[in-house]
Amino acid sequence: MEKFVVRRQRKGSCDNDARSPQKKVKLESDERVMEEVEEDDHTTPAEFSHPIPWQKIEAEGLDCDYALLFSKEEADQLFRKLEQEVVYTTSKVQLFGKVYNIPRKQATYGDAGLTYTYSGFKRSACPWTPTLEYIRDAVTKTTGQTFNFVLINYKDGQDHMGEHRDDEKELDPLCPIASVSLGAARDFIFRHRDARGKESRRQIEPVKLELAHGSLLLMNSPTNTLWYHSLPVRKKISQPRINLTF
DNA sequence: CGGCGACCAGAAAG
DNA sequence: GCTTTCTGGTCGCC
Incomplete structure (x- = not known):
């Protein structure tokens, strides 16, 4: 049943005009709501020329921000470049x-020098590529957060990721986690621990949403402590789909 | 009704 | 209890 209603096109970045009549978008369960957030002041630094319409995703102990960071054309190009790099x-x-x-x-x-350990296997970070630096800097511009590392997950439709929290020891639980999606839109499910x-x-x-091509999902504390997430x-x-987790 | 997909419970060793 | 993945069951839809 395709009722993930978290879609919203960024049409030419003209966003201050016709806001949809309902302010809250309903999710599968009645209690979960997403509130459209006015993208003024603090969320959008001045240098970002096309303000992003953020959606707030909230539940008990869950605090995420979701936005389309890249236009379709730009996301297409980034996807192609990452495929090469x-x-x-x-x-x-x-x-x-x-x-x-x-x-x-x-x-x-x-x-x-950074390393990443996942269930007993350690890997070291490759040096940033130009495209990855570009994406990283775009995320930094819109969030104000700097990042020193990205984990890239590449998934076909059969590929998936079981329920987990991003709780590697290297991670500071108070730091927000940024997740950029490119390619096929995939369902993403949060479940409270x-x-x-x-x-x-x-x-x-559970809180369900769809991660669209070119989208950015910010998971703010304490989301990652209290909620597990999965990609079924x-x-x-x-x-x-290419997912970049910073 | 058959087949497939989604989803859940259970299992696996320490 | 907690870990991550796979497997096998059931349910529902086409």
Whole structure:
């Protein structure tokens, strides 16, 4: 059932005129709302010429901002360039004494000397490429946050990522995490840590959204401590998606 | 009704 | 309890 209503085109960046009549966009569950946020003052630095319409995604202990960062044309171009520049490896993950190939391809880029450890496997960051620097700087411009590292996940429709939090030891839980999506739009699901599993302690509806081509999702504290997120399999989607997590 | 996809529960070793 | 992934079941839709 395709009822992810979190879409909103940035039409020529003329955004101050016809705001849609309803201020709140309904999600699957009635309690979850997204509020359109006026993109004035603090969220948008002056040098960004086309203000971005941010959507606030909020629930108990969940605080995210979502926006289309790149136009379709620019996102297309970035996608093509990354296809040429980025070298992926299929990493393995070790759990319970067994070794699996993780169900997606990965690459890590960042400042010199940085490393990233994922379930027992360590990888070092490759030097930034021009396109990655460009994207990183675009994210910095719109968020005011600087980043020293990016994890790139490449997924076909069969590829996916199970429920997890970004809680690697290298990460400061107070730092917001920026996630840029290019390519096929994919569903993205948040689930509260107390509402997982069979005999969960609480009944909290999951928050579902769709990450569009060229979009930026900001996960602010304490989202990443209280909420797990996943990217479920979508067998009907054959186009790949590139995700950059800063 | 058959087949497929989505989703959930369970299992795996420490 | 917590980890990450795969597998097998069920349910619902086409």
